[in-house]
Amino acid sequence: MLKNKISMFTEEDLVDVVKIEKRCHLTPWTNKNFIDSYGANNLFKVLKNENDIIGYYIALFSFDECELLNITIKSELQQKGLGELMLNDLLSECRKANIANIFLEVRKSNLVAIKLYKKIGFNDIGVRNNYYQNKDGKEDAILMGLAT
Numbered sequence: 001m002l003k004n005k006i007s008m009f010t011e012e013d014l015v016d017v018v019k020i021e022k023r024c025h026l027t028p029w030t031n032k033n034f035i036d037s038y039g040a041n042n043l044f045k046v047l048k049n050e051n052d053i054i055g056y057y058i059a060l061f062s063f064d065e066c067e068l069l070n071i072t073i074k075s076e077l078q079q080k081g082l083g084e085l086m087l088n089d090l091l092s093e094c095r096k097a098n099i100a101n102i103f104l105e106v107r108k109s110n111l112v113a114i115k116l117y118k119k120i121g122f123n124d125i126g127v128r129n130n131y132y133q134n135k136d137g138k139e140d141a142i143l144m145g146l147a148t
Contacts, residue, residue, distance in 0.1 A: 004082070006089045009044035009056065016053040017046065024072050027133045034058075037069065043093055047073070047086055057086050059093070059102075066094050068104040079112060087120050094148045102148060105141040107132050114142065122146045 009017070014034060021028040029037075037058050038044050047055035055073035059066050068090065073082045094102055105128060106113050122144040130138035 003049055004054070004085065005048050006045050006086065007048065009038060009046050011038070013046050013053055013056075014038075017056050020053065020056070020072055020074055021070075024075050026135070029070060042069065043090075045086070045089065047082060055082055055086055057090060059090055061094075061097055061099060064098060064100040066090070066097075066099045066102040068102060083113070083116050084120065087116070091120070091146075091148060099148055102146045104144050105131065106144060107134075108140040108142055109134075114144075117144050117146075120146065 014031070017034060018029075018031050021034075040060075043057075043059040043061060045057055046053050054077050055071075057071040058069045060069055071083065071086055071090075073086070090102070102122075103125075104117065104122070106117065108127075123146070124142055125145045126143040128141040128143060131141035132139040
């Protein structure tokens with residue numbers, strides 16, 4: 001049985017976070033991307049089962065808006081409600097900070113993530129053409145938003 005706990009990222013978490021990122025993404029963030037994001041005081045949380053990191057999210061707060069920069073759950077644990085757990089944590093943090101809107105971008109082909117975002121209440125608000133790199137060239141990003 002999983003004993004999940006969401007906590008603030010610490011520098012000791014970096015190695016595990018980067019490993020998960022590389023296994024889960026076609027164009028993963030680099031070690032430097034994570035360090036820069038942490039150094040920029042973005043909200044950076046990890047989901048742990050005992051001491052094992054199984055997911056994380058990074059969000060940028062600016063005035064009354066939030067941009068979800070990255071959310072990832074270990075591949076073998078996806079579609080088990082953990083992404084929803086993380087998003088609900090982010091929503092809670094946004095409400096505490098009086099955030100009015102949350103925005104994100106998602107690969108057009110990432111139907112599982114899109115379904116989750118819509119379940120939480122996100123709506124499509126636009127498209128960024130040829131935004132993501134993929135094996136065949138470029139892929140569109142769907143822009144989504146949620147009023148908190």
